[in-house]
Amino acid sequence: MTNRRGATTQRMTRRSLLAATALPLTAPFIQARAAEELVFASYGGSIEQFLRKDLLPTFEKETGIKVVYSAGTALSQLSKVIATKSRPEIDIYWSNDLTHAAGKAMGLFDKVDPAIVTNLKEMIDGALDPQGIGVTTHIASTGLQYNTEKFKQAGWAPPTSWYDLWDPKFKGKVAMYSISVLYSQELLGAISRLTGGSESDIRPGLKKIRELKDMGNIAAFANSPAEMDNIMAQGQAWITYNGNIRTLLMKSQGAPMEFVVPKEGAIRFSLYSDAIKGAPHPVAAQKFTEFFLRKDIQERTAEGIFYAPTNRNAVLRPDLAAVMPYGTKAVAALIKLERDPMNRDLGEWIEKWNRSIES
Amino acid sequence: MITAAMRRCLGAYAALVCLLAVLPVLIIVIESFTASDYVVFPPSGFSVKWYVESLQREEFLDSALLSLWVAVIASVVATALGTLVALALVRFRFPGRRVLQSLFMAPLSVPGIIFGLALLQFLASWGVARDMTAVIVGHVIIALPFAIRFVTVALIGMVANVELAAQSLGASPWVVFRRVTLPLIRPGVVASLVFAFILSFDDVAVSLFLATPGTMTLPVRIYVYIDQNYDPLITAVSAIVVMVAFLALGAIERTLGIGRLFGLR
Amino acid sequence: MRRFLTSRHATPWLLLLPASVLFAVFFVAPFITLGINSFYDYGRMTGIIHVFTWKNYEKLWLDEYYLSVIGATFRLSSITALVTLVIGYPVALYLTVASPRAKSWVIALILSPLLVSVIVRTFGWAIILGKNGLIERVFTAIGIPGTDFLHTEAAVVVGLVNVLTPFVVLSVATSLQSIDPAVPLAAASLGASPLRVLSRVILPLSLPGILAGMLIVFGLASATFVTPAVLGGAKFKVLSTLMYQQAVILQNWPFAAAIAVTLTLIVLIGQGLQNMAAERSRYGASLR
The missing domain is CATH 1.20.5 (Single alpha-helices involved in coiled-coils or other helix-helix interfaces)
Incomplete structure (x- = not known):
């Protein structure tokens, strides 16, 4: 005993x-439950910093709703939304259009309520999802990025076309993204289109990108934007494709980088705001969407983190307008990939790319 | 048995291994003193501005403190539970012993990402609200195999007769454990504490999914930050963690002696 | 009283109880769900389809590409376990003879990489091993160009050994520590050379520590995904990288679950092989 x-x-x-x-x-780590609250899920880093410091306090002051910022990566957040489907904890998921397509297909998102989001009519054409589930809040673009210092030393002219990546003089100088990163999924879609295929037929694009590998132009594959920054800053590669905001961010930090809109067009990258179905604070979510789309808020966002507005009434400084897809003409010039077939076939895209390019 | 010459050779070898071990850490520390706004090696110029910046970022400090508590609690719980399991597995013969032995090792081979996702889904389906406890539980599970293994190794090496001797002299089981077994297996227990702590403090995969806005551990905070920005702030935060750890180790060394703690002769 | 050590009934179960309950609820239950998941189908437009299928395992175990990835995973984990042992064992040996101060330094230094977030640490290695990196610059300076070995299997092994060595060192040191100093001394006094004492007495007696350390390293090496992805480059694919793609990028949890189950099997096989090898050796008896 x-x-x-x-x-x-x-x-x-x-x-x-x-x-x-x-x-x-x-x-102290358990969130005190305020009377009204909103759980907003999006990216970390400078985007989180900007929203926390600049936009969210304004929203909180205006509405009295306390915003809880849940930072994560676009896809880890989507995984969280799926895993907690039976008891959602996130109210608003702000992410890119491909995760929007994925979540929408799985029925995770709610419709935008025009009664609360009254500024929908101020948006550019096609901003609202065709089924009314989610809305494009901002636009960015994917194009070419190059190291100005290295190009100058070599006496090369800046790139002008997507096909410049295939230039034999860039042997061992092109950095690619792994297919896990959206930028490579976009490249595959865009090159497929340019070479006679489409989002539903990527064979030509895959073949073309395979050439890039066979001719030895590829220096490295980055698994994340941060790794790409590292590769480009260290001079391990001189040219790549990247989001305009990523290049602008590096440039603003003093790195010798420049963004180029290829003559065939840059690729449209849209940010979507989606209200999660069955989430605890549906009204607050709609109120936030309205706030996010407002002219003044959109202008501030463009100023703060370089995302182009989708509210037609938003007015930008010329220097800002010049570096982002702003205005009807610039937006129309973007290559707009069909996200639905991309989302549907993404598994096969990744599988085929793994076997033929990253092998 | 080990001659002086052998000892010198081993010493030189250990120094070389240590140098290689700290190489990446050194690179990060050097980068963190850069004057530029982006990470590049070798750094351009010298400045401590990123240290100033990182100390002003409350969220990193909050996350670091949270990580510290999580790691302390998780390592103590995992080691305590692991010691009990190891005692049962080593000192007793019972049906199903081998199966249990393998089962307790299983978290070792399940990648954290999938375990984190599975646990999140599991908790959500039962409607369990996640707070710091969820993260701690996740860390205890992944640290348990280490605790069991390290204590097992120590127990195997220990002569069980000592326990019997103490017991025959009238010591109660608790006294036997406290006065005889525990001191003899201390190296294993301390190793378990250290590794459980470090595993918890370093874990991204499991915490990424279990974290809530209020319970973001430092590695998750860094992971999420680095997803968007790779600037010297992260290298400075990492360098601070290493420096604080070394200061703490220095203090332990002064008061207790790390080598003695591990019970190494 | 005697029952504390001799009871074959209640005591071990009481000792096992707290850990078992925690384990059953928070590991076994989710893991069984995971296992069931691995037999489900998945569609991008529908999510998980709750119909029993062997599809995921067929794809994983019968396809040449995935088989080669499984092979690469097994290979990487085995090489890493062996290299950490070879590198770590002498360090563990040193810990038994070093001064207290030297011991503390060695332990602190080999643990230090574990304090840095895996991504940041891996970027550090990329700078050391990469093009224009530290190693290449040093070698070019002494006349050996082209030593950039980032994006090779060797680079992944370096990155993994860097963080996993302490697990072997401390595991072996724990084992060495419990060897009765009289035993090697006796062997030496009987005329055995130091090397013979090492190989015939110390090495076999530290076998439990070696095996425990190698198993831990094997398991951890097979499950990491950041290090192989960054240091191994695109060509180097292991199961954990593919699992990350399936779980997080594609939300194909059934296939990811099948990969996770396969990884677990690999580690179990590794553990089995190790046990077999240990029991075949003449010193295996000490483990039972």
């Missing part, structure tokens, strides 16, 4: 000790 009692006391002391230490420690 003694041994048994000994073991029990031992466990009990440990447990009560644990409980005693854990409780006060846990307390």
Whole structure:
């Protein structure tokens, strides 16, 4: 009996000790439930910083709704939304148009309520999803990025076309993204289109990109934008394709990088705001969408993190307007890939790319 | 048995291994003192501005403190539970022992990403709200195999007769454990504490999915930040963690002696 | 009293109880769900389809591409386990003879890479091993150009060994520590040379530590995905990289689950092989 009692006391002391230490420690980290709240899920880093410091306090002051920012990567957040489908905890998921297509196909998102989001009519054409599920809040573009310093040293002219990546003089100088990153999925779609295929037929694009590999132009594959920044900053590659905001960010930090809109067109990258179906604060979610689309808020976002507005009434400074797809003409010039077939076939895209390009 | 010459050779070799081990850490520390706004090696200019910046970022400090608590609690719980399991597995023969032995090792081979996702889905389906406890539980599970293994190794090496001797002299089981077994397996227990702590403090995969806005551990905070920005802020934060850890180790060394803690002769 | 050590009934179960409950609820239950998931189908437009299928395993185990990835995973984990052992064992040996201060330094330094977030640390290695990197610059300076070995299997092994060595060192050191110093001394006094003492006495007696350390390294090496992706480059694919793609990029949890189950099987096979090898050796008895 003694041994048994000994073991029990031992466990009990440990447990009560644990409980005693854990409780006060846990307390400050549990979110205090305010009267009205909104859980907003999106990217981390400078985007989070801007929203937390600049936009969200304005929203909180105007509406009295407290915003809880849930930072993550676009896809880890989508995984979270799926995993918590039975009991959603995120109200608004702000991400790119491909994750929007994926979530929409799985029936995760709610419709935009025009009664609350009254500024829908101010948006550019096609901003609202055709089924009314989610709305494009901002636009960015994917084009070419090159290292100005290295190009100058080599005496080369800046690139002008997507096909410049295939220039033999760039042997071992082109950085690619892994197919896990949206930029490569976009490249595959766009090159397929330019070479006679489409989003539903990527064979020509795959063949063309395979040439890039066979001719030895590819220096490295980046698994994330951060790794791409590292590769480009270290001079391990001199040219790549990238989002305009990524190049602008690096440039604003003083890195010798420049963004080029290829003559065939840059690729349209849209940001979507989606309300999660069955989430705890549906009205607050709609209110936030309205706020996000407002002219003044869109102008501030463009200024802060270089995302181009989708509200037609938003007016930008000329220097800002010049570096982003702003205005009807610039937006129309973008290559707009069909996200639905992309989303549908993404598994096969990745599989085929893995076997033929990253192999 | 080990001659002085052998000892010198081993010392030189250990120094070389240490140098190679810290190489990437050194690179990061050097990069963190850059004057530029982007990460490049070798850095351009010298500045501590990124340290100033990182100390002003409350969210990193909050996450670091949270990570610290999570790691402390998780490592203590995992080691305590692991020690009990190891005692049962080594000191007793019972049906199903081998199966249990393998089963407790299983989290070692399940990638954190999938375990985190599975656990998140599981908790969500039962409607369990996640707070710091969820992250701690996840870390205890992944640290348990280490705790069991390290304590097992120590127990195997220990002569069980000592326990019997103490016991025959009238010591109660608790006294036997506290006064005889524990001191003898201390190296294994300390190794388990250290690795459980470090695994927890370094884990991204499991915490990424279990974290809530209020419970983002430092590695998750860094992972999510680096997804968008790779600037010297991250290298400075990493360097601070390493420096603080070394200061802490220095303090432990002064007061207790790390080598002694591991019970190494 | 005697029952503390001799009871074949209650005591071990009491000892196992707290960990088992935690384990059953938070590991076994989710893992069984995962296992069931791996037999489901998945469509991009529909999500998980709850119909039993062998499809995921057929794809994974019968396709030449995936088989080569499984092979690469097994190979990488085995090489990493062996290299960490070869590198770590002498360090563990040194810990038994070093001064307390030297011991503390060695332990602190080999643990330090684990304090840095895996991505940041891996970027550090990319700078050391990459084009225009530290190694290439040093070698070019002494007249050996073209030593950029980033994006090779060797680079992945370097990155993994860097963080996994401490697991072997401390595991082996724990084992060495418990060897009765009289035993090697006795062997030496009977005329055995130091090398013979090492290979015939110390090495076999530290076998439990070696095996535990190698198993941990094998398991951890097979499950990491950042290091192989960044240091191995695009050509180097292991199961964990593909699993990340399936789970996080494609949300194809059934296929990802099948990969996770396969990874677990690989580690179990590795563990089995190790146990077999240990039991065949004449010193295996000490493990049972």
